[in-house]
Amino acid sequence: MIRRGERxxxxxxxxxxxxxxxxxxxxxxxxGRTASAHEALQSAAADSARSASLARDAQTARDEARGAATASIANQHLGCTNIDVTVDTSDFDKQPGVPGSVAVTISCRLSLSDLAVPGLPGSRVFTSTMSSPIDTWRER
Structure with a gap:
């Protein structure tokens, strides 16, 4: 029986x-979506840096890195827009025998507008940077 005061x-x-x-x-x-996006971008940046480090020259390294980044993000179905890939190939100018590395920075805008969380922006930019060593004795 419910009392009148609790109605x-x-x-x-x-x-x-x-x-x-x-x-x-x-x-x-x-x-979950933030952690997943961060992990996916780190993986894409690592793949890109590795692909770039295997190239013989700087231009090929940039092309390989951009291709690997785009493919990796597409394969992970991340849903990023405005993907920006920056590749630092300055160490390709070093002489053979001198250690160097390739650094790749990937940033993308992830839409969060489908979440109904007050105060949450409609999208967020995620960025990840990875590097990979260039073979010191690579052939030119």
Missing amino acids: GSAAIEAAIGVPAFALFVGLIILG
């Missing part, structure tokens, strides 16, 4: 609890 309390609890629960679920999804 409507379930509706009030639902009105407060359901949005709070939805916000909590949205934050969990945001955390």
Whole structure:
């Protein structure tokens, strides 16, 4: 038997609890998507740097890195837009026998507009940088 003073309390609890629960679920999804995007970009940057380090010259290294980055991001179905790949190939100018490396920085804009979290921007830019050593005694 419900006393008269408690009438409507379930509706009030639902009105407060359901949005709070939805916000909590949205934050969990945001955390998962953020971690997944960060890991995917790190993997793409590592693949790109490795591909670039195997090239014989700087221009080929830049082309290989961009191709590897685009393919890696597409294969992971990340949903990035505005993908920017920056490749530092300055160490290709070093003489054979002198250690060097190739650095690749990848950034992309990930849409977060489908999450209903108040105060969350519609998208976020993620960036990752990786490097790979150039073969010291590579053939030119």
